[in-house]
Amino acid sequence: MINLTINGNAEEFDENSTLLEASRKLGIKIPTLCNNEFLKPYGGCRLCLVEVATDRAPENSRLLPSCCTPVSKGLIVKTDTERVKKARIFILQLLLARTTDSQELIQLGKELGALVEEGALDPVGEYLANRTEKTADTKCILCGLCVRVCSEITERHAISFYKRGMEKEVRIPFNKVAETCIGCGSCAYVCPTNTITIEEVS
Amino acid sequence: MADFRTHLMLCAGTGCVSNKSLEVKEALELEIEKQNLQNEVEVVSTGCQGFCAQGPIIVVKPDNIFYQLLNVEDIPYLVEEHFLKGRQVEKFMYNPPDSKEKIPTLDEIGFFKKQQLIALANRGLIDPEKIDEYIGRGGYKAAIKALTQMSSEEVIEEVLQSGLRGRGGAGFPTGLKWKFAAGSPGDEKYVICNADEGDPGAFMDRSIVESDPHAVIEGMMIGAKAIGAARGFVYVRDEYPLAVERMIKAIKDAREYGLLGEDIFDSGFDFDLKVNRGAGAFICGEETSLIASLEGNMPEPRVRPPFPAVSGYNGKPTNINNVESWATIRHIINNGAEWFSSIGTEKSKGTKVFSLVGKVNNTGLVEVPMGVSVREIIEDIGGGVLNGKKFKAVQTGGPSGGCIPESLMDTPVDYESLAKVGSIVGSGGMIVMDEDNCMVEVARYFLAFTQQESCGKCPPCREGTRHMMNILTDITKGKGKPGDIDMLLEMAMLVKDTSLCALGQTAPNPILTTIKYFRDEYEAHINEKRCPAKECKELIHFDILEEKCTGCTVCARNCPVTAITGERKALHVIDQDTCVKCGICKNVCKFDAVRIES
Numbered sequence: 140m141i142n143l144t145i146n147g148n149a150e151e152f153d154e155n156s157t158l159l160e161a162s163r164k165l166g167i168k169i170p171t172l173c174n175n176e177f178l179k180p181y182g183g184c185r186l187c188l189v190e191v192a193t194d195r196a197p198e199n200s201r202l203l204p205s206c207c208t209p210v211s212k213g214l215i216v217k218t219d220t221e222r223v224k225k226a227r228i229f230i231l232q233l234l235l236a237r238t239t240d241s242q243e244l245i246q247l248g249k250e251l252g253a254l255v256e257e258g259a260l261d262p263v264g265e266y267l268a269n270r271t272e273k274t275a276d277t278k279c280i281l282c283g284l285c286v287r288v289c290s291e292i293t294e295r296h297a298i299s300f301y302k303r304g305m306e307k308e309v310r311i312p313f314n315k316v317a318e319t320c321i322g323c324g325s326c327a328y329v330c331p332t333n334t335i336t337i338e339e340v341s
Numbered sequence: 342m343a344d345f346r347t348h349l350m351l352c353a354g355t356g357c358v359s360n361k362s363l364e365v366k367e368a369l370e371l372e373i374e375k376q377n378l379q380n381e382v383e384v385v386s387t388g389c390q391g392f393c394a395q396g397p398i399i400v401v402k403p404d405n406i407f408y409q410l411l412n413v414e415d416i417p418y419l420v421e422e423h424f425l426k427g428r429q430v431e432k433f434m435y436n437p438p439d440s441k442e443k444i445p446t447l448d449e450i451g452f453f454k455k456q457q458l459i460a461l462a463n464r465g466l467i468d469p470e471k472i473d474e475y476i477g478r479g480g481y482k483a484a485i486k487a488l489t490q491m492s493s494e495e496v497i498e499e500v501l502q503s504g505l506r507g508r509g510g511a512g513f514p515t516g517l518k519w520k521f522a523a524g525s526p527g528d529e530k531y532v533i534c535n536a537d538e539g540d541p542g543a544f545m546d547r548s549i550v551e552s553d554p555h556a557v558i559e560g561m562m563i564g565a566k567a568i569g570a571a572r573g574f575v576y577v578r579d580e581y582p583l584a585v586e587r588m589i590k591a592i593k594d595a596r597e598y599g600l601l602g603e604d605i606f607d608s609g610f611d612f613d614l615k616v617n618r619g620a621g622a623f624i625c626g627e628e629t630s631l632i633a634s635l636e637g638n639m640p641e642p643r644v645r646p647p648f649p650a651v652s653g654y655n656g657k658p659t660n661i662n663n664v665e666s667w668a669t670i671r672h673i674i675n676n677g678a679e680w681f682s683s684i685g686t687e688k689s690k691g692t693k694v695f696s697l698v699g700k701v702n703n704t705g706l707v708e709v710p711m712g713v714s715v716r717e718i719i720e721d722i723g724g725g726v727l728n729g730k731k732f733k734a735v736q737t738g739g740p741s742g743g744c745i746p747e748s749l750m751d752t753p754v755d756y757e758s759l760a761k762v763g764s765i766v767g768s769g770g771m772i773v774m775d776e777d778n779c780m781v782e783v784a785r786y787f788l789a790f791t792q793q794e795s796c797g798k799c800p801p802c803r804e805g806t807r808h809m810m811n812i813l814t815d816i817t818k819g820k821g822k823p824g825d826i827d828m829l830l831e832m833a834m835l836v837k838d839t840s841l842c843a844l845g846q847t848a849p850n851p852i853l854t855t856i857k858y859f860r861d862e863y864e865a866h867i868n869e870k871r872c873p874a875k876e877c878k879e880l881i882h883f884d885i886l887e888e889k890c891t892g893c894t895v896c897a898r899n900c901p902v903t904a905i906t907g908e909r910k911a912l913h914v915i916d917q918d919t920c921v922k923c924g925i926c927k928n929v930c931k932f933d934a935v936r937i938e939s
């Protein structure tokens with residue numbers, strides 16, 4: 140067992156757990172988008188960031204993704220500081236500046252304070268909400284859950300990422316239904332933005 | 342080499358080759374034959390000699406006479422004069438920008454004088470394709486010593502004590518990294534050489550692999566012994582075909598000499614190397630994506646820990662170092678930690694190779710002790726700013742770094758001092774900018790690079806760098822709004838704080854430093870719609886000065902869109918609505934009558 144402090148509570152945790160699992164055990168809510176307990180942690184969406192320091196240098200803290208950070212002795216973890224809140228709001232505002240079509244994201248945005256009425260936004264939020272065009276024409280936020288479920292669980296490797304940066308997208312090889320796809324629907328099931336639909340093909 | 346009276350060290354580095362040094366070589370050999378000197382004079386092809394702007398280059402040994410900017414047509418004269426008649430040819434010698442006197446020998450040229458060569462020790466002295474020449478200059482001595490006389494712990498201790506820090510960007514202590522990898526449980530371990538070098542304007546690593554591949558191999562042998570690895574990879578950027586070719590040949594030659602393979606020097610130690618070509622993106626240089634790419638996966642960084650020293654290639658303990666770090670190792674083993682740590686500053690030991698480019702007279706590769714000032718590099722080695730213009734700033738550390746203004750030119754170049762002024766040593770890129778460079782445009786240029794090279798895994802980097810580039814682009818077009826500077830600063834801090842890997846974490850640095858040192862330029866763009874450096878096209882216009890225009894008609898005849906009208910011998914006028922701001926009129930006017938206004 141490992142001893143560490145989360146939001147002021149010193150507790151013991153199983154040594155194979157992550158900060159996300161440890162926090163949830165204490166009933167602390169941490170939002171996630173790219174995490175799924177049956178898949179390897181990815182650390183991509185950055186929504187689960189928490190502020191972490193060690194007891195040797197408590198003033199020297201960093202933001203780390205709780206989903207991929209293992210518990211370790213003497214960590215001081217804070218899940219709810221101003222810095223953490225600001226970071227999460229920024230991430231969601233970036234995603235909402237990408238697409239506003241996803242009800243799931245809008246809901247999350249409201250919960251975390253990223254979507255507020257006019258006038259209550261800070262300059263960065265104001266820019267992202269009102270001064271830019273949408274950066275993507277899909278609801279996909281590139282969380283990679285579909286790609287990972289298809290390779291790690293079903294082992295079909297029927298979908299993958301293509302290109303990089305803003306051009307990055309999820310694709311099926313050669314853009315037609317992959318012969319390896321068994322139509323299991325796992326990808327659609329894990330997708331946090333409901334981007335994937337399963338259709339019958341004859 | 343002993344039989345020849347004279348050796349011509351001809352640069353066959355990438356820069357000189359593109360300036361036709363191979364044709365020059367052919368002409369030299371032909372002419373030497375013709376004059377019947379083939380038993381006295383030998384032409385040796387070397388790797389990059391560092392002074393690429395002056396290529397093709399030859400250095401005549403043993404006197405170190407330096408000839409530059411050679412053409413094939415010059416060769417008969419040169420050979421006859423120097424090698425037949427024994428008269429040095431002043432015409433082909435180097436002329437410093439601010440002096441009339443030519444400089445005959447390499448050792449007296451400012452560009453070379455202040456340099457101290459460790460990683461580049463064999464520069465211009467060997468043919469990189471000949472293993473015997475490397476061995477002839479003391480090559481593989483350090484490997485023999487490490488493999489046959491030292492324990493792994495002793496090797497690690499030596500590197501630790503030397504104070505060497507990684508030359509690939511982050512500056513992590515190399516000995517400590519080796520210690521972690523050595524201490525990680527597992528009997529299958531790997532070493533990797535990172536030769537992916539993708540920063541714009543940087544070519545340190547390419548040059549080392551091309552000009553001294555065995556130095557990298559020898560360093561890797563020593564590192565492998567230290568951590569207990571039997572296999573290694575050299576991951577070379579795909580756009581570096583010559584580096585790939587030379588490394589493959591060097592590995593093959595080393596194998597034939599029994600320097601790689603099984604039971605090397607009867608020490609019971611096995612080690613072999615393989616070359617891999619990079620997957621063609623800047624992010625492949627980040628260590629975790631490099632390893633993913635080696636494994637055949639999508640080159641995306643992953644969260645550390647676990648560090649490669651614990652879980653790297655195929656999940657096994659792996660030690661990854663930069664080309665220059667590897668090439669430095671053998672000197673530490675040969676000369677000792679104490680010698681190495683006597684060079685440099687308190688916390689930054691040894692020397693560092695920089696690629697000096699941009700608006701500077703002597704562009705090229707320079708290796709200097711840590712702690713020399715920015716000014717010494719730019720003025721003494723670089724020969725000052727091109728065309729007598731005024732120095733404005735230098736960007737160090739490539740797109741992850743920051744710019745250093747004129748007022749901080751005396752900053753010592755070491756890890757701590759550069760970090761203090763908001764920049765980094767990084768991998769060693771140095772881009773010099775003069776009074777004509779707009780600093781908002783500089784920041785926009787680097788952000789355009791990083792947003793394109795972002796792997797796209799995490800939103801702050803993927804989306805954030807795109808937004809920051811867009812905001813900067815708007816400012817350069819006169820579409821900035823009051824408050825944009827503070828908004829940019831806030832966004833930059835958020836991207837730094839929330840990105841997954843160092844690409845996103847450092848991408849805002851050019852913005853932060855240009856705002857810190859050149860805020861007035863941002864303000865002029867936003868508030869007055871003016872570009873003080875007169876670079877941003879949307880904010881400038883061209884005008885012809887009445888008192889200077891002679892009515893020669895040259896501008897009108899050269900304007901591609903016929904925007905200029907005027908009678909012969911009368912004032913010419915530019916129609917601003919037609920003008921596309923190409924600047925041709927300004928360049929062709931002999932009377933300096935065309936002005937850029939902003």
Ligand SMILES: Cc1cc2nc3c(=O)[nH]c(=O)nc-3n(C[C@H](O)[C@H](O)[C@H](O)COP(=O)(O)O)c2cc1C
Pocket residue numbers: 506507508509510511512513515535536537538539540623624625626627628629661662663664666667768842843844
């Ligand atoms: C976006 C990015 C690109 C990088 N590119 C390189 C590179 O081309 N060469 C290199 O040696 N290190 C590069 N690095 C640093 C490596 O991740 C790693 O720190 C380095 O290879 C370690 O070697 P060193 O300790 O000898 O410096 C890069 C890092 C990032 C974040």
Ligand code: SF4
Pocket residue numbers: 285288289293295296297298319320321322323324325326327
């Ligand atoms: S439905 Fe097809 S693509 Fe989706 S997870 Fe299943 S096999 Fe993979």
Ligand code: SF4
Pocket residue numbers: 278279280281282283284285286309326329330331332333334335
């Ligand atoms: S399609 Fe859905 S699951 Fe797949 S990457 Fe996009 S948002 Fe994630």
Ligand code: SF4
Pocket residue numbers: 624641642794795796797798799800802803840841842843844845846
């Ligand atoms: S910071 Fe940029 S390059 Fe690094 S993982 Fe995130 S998106 Fe990819």
Ligand code: SF4
Pocket residue numbers: 883899900901902903904905915919920921922923924925926927
């Ligand atoms: S800047 Fe170019 S387009 Fe404009 S007047 Fe001069 S030559 Fe013509």
Ligand code: FES
Pocket residue numbers: 170171172173174181182183184185186187188204205206207
């Ligand atoms: S849930 Fe942790 S980074 Fe996405």
Ligand code: FES
Pocket residue numbers: 352353354355356357358388389390391392393394396398
């Ligand atoms: S390539 Fe010849 S000096 Fe650099």
